[in-house]
């Protein structure tokens with residue numbers, strides 16, 4: 103009895119406290135970033151832990167003066183949305199096939215797909231850049247959409263596969279008896295039944311695309327440059343304008359933070375692969 | 380029409396042959412029941428007929444047309460699954476009408492057919508509900524409705540009643556039997572329950588490990604089981620079977636006698652035993668008898684009531700001509 107009481111007590115109080123600590127730890131850089139974005143450049147570089155300062159909107163007002171924020175933002179939206187749509191368009195049929203018509207190789211293919219995520223991106227930096235340039239695709243939306251799609255496809259297929267696996271096979275077979283063809287099965291049965299899982303997957307995929315920096319920074323200059331590129335570009339050339347950099351960064355992450363806030367439930371479900379209902 | 384013929388069909392999963400070469404004909408309008416212990420391949424066989432499972436070899440002919448390579452929907456068969464397999468995101472109306480919509484039938488025609496089916500299945504009040512809001516019995520009806528509207532040449536049922544409670548099961552059993560009487564459409568019904576098989580079937584197919592042990596009418600199987608397996612499987616309570624010296628007296632390796640074919644006396648008879656338990660059901664009395672010298676416990680079924688209790692000594696005498704004799708291979712000796 104005593105032991106039971108003890109564990110339930112510690113989990114009732116211990117876990118939330120731990121969760122708060124971890125949460126604050128992760129939140130702190132964002133908090134600091136937002137705080138800095140309201141400081142003058144002079145305040146921003148002061149070494150001490152400066153919380154009380156006179157806030158200024160100057161960084162935000164200047165931001166659109168010096169940089170074409172909206173253009174970068176537009177590129178981010180275009181590439182992330184298209185990549186997400188494309189990834190799902192390929193991922194849904196793939197995951198469907200693997201979940202409902204598995205072969206001996208299905209498990210291996212899934213493992214192989216995941217293993218591609220373990221390859222260091224830097225290893226293919228040169229071939230990718232070379233290919234992009236020689237095909238004349240460097241700094242194009244097409245290239246960025248393609249790259250974002252390819253790097254997210256494995257995780258998307260995995261997630262969808264896990265969701266589809268939860269749909270009883272009988273229902274799909276009932277569909278076959280009722281005269282549905284493969285596309286009909288996907289459209290009439292699979293998608294409506296796995297809608298929550300597909301939405302979570304799409305959301306996560308979109309966020310990954312939006313946050314992607316390694317390739318978007320290296321494979322673009324101007325035309326297809328995303329917000330990641332904007333942040334990256336703000337670092338060196340004009341010196342250490344921390345206030346302004348923070349404002350740009352805040353503006354770059356704001357859409358995703360807001361989106362994440364409103365879709366918390368879907369995100370948690372997506373990240374736990376549907377294990378939490 | 381719905382005459383279904385299996386010719387040398389086999390099925391293997393990997394290296395495991397679940398169905399060895401099998402031949403079977405189901406006549407048009409027949410109610411055929413596949414019965415056998417769990418895992419014997421009943422569902423696999425049914426799914427092969429449905430087209431949900433490819434054959435490893437052999438062929439399936441429906442109404443003189445080889446359908447071995449024909450996809451499920453084009454075989455003209457409708458299936459009712461054990462889990463009902465309703466579409467959870469659609470209303471009852473949409474569920475029942477779904478196969479018709481897939482046939483591109485006009486909406487007014489679909490509505491008419493769905494309404495007719497709903498009426499015959501007492502589902503009219505539930506047409507706008509989702510399957511999740513229905514009881515097990517209602518879901519079962521929806522699954523049947525979805526099969527009926529297609530006007531199939533044969534119905535396939537895979538243990539459709541096993542998820543229902545006992546009372547409902549008897550009711551649905553009668554409804555399905557009546558449906559068959561009314562429609563006269565071929566039905567193939569899979570169950571592990573020999574009572575369902577006996578009460579519903581025109582033709583029972585007894586399976587064990589993918590092999591057909593016997594095909595026949597319920598009474599054929601009851602009166603003339605082809606081997607010990609069928610003898611023990613069909614009939615409730617189970618047939619009493621003994622072998623050894625006592626069986627040798629009847630020129631057999633094993634002898635079987637059904638519980639209802641034994642007379643009980645407190646004075647005398649062929650075999651003597653002690654009452655273990657006497658179950659008084661009013662209409663019948665089941666007496667479980669020990670120490671008969673015939674191996675296992677004997678079960679006796681007496682019509683009406685008889686005053687015996689635990690520990691009583693009783694004598695058993697088999698009815699004339701009711702004994703089943705089997706040879707060393709377990710096959711029936713005539």
Ligand SMILES: Nc1ncnc2c1ncn2[C@@H]1O[C@H](COP(=O)(O)OP(=O)(O)O)[C@@H](O)[C@H]1O
Pocket residue numbers: 392397415416417418419420421422423424
């Ligand atoms: N998809 C499958 N893969 C491998 N083995 C299977 C598969 N389906 C069925 N089996 C095996 O085939 C045998 C018969 O199964 P089944 O037809 O479901 O039996 P029943 O319906 O009579 O209980 C069982 O031993 C089962 O394990």
Ligand SMILES: [Mg+2]
Pocket residue numbers: 421422423538
């Ligand atoms: Mg089965």
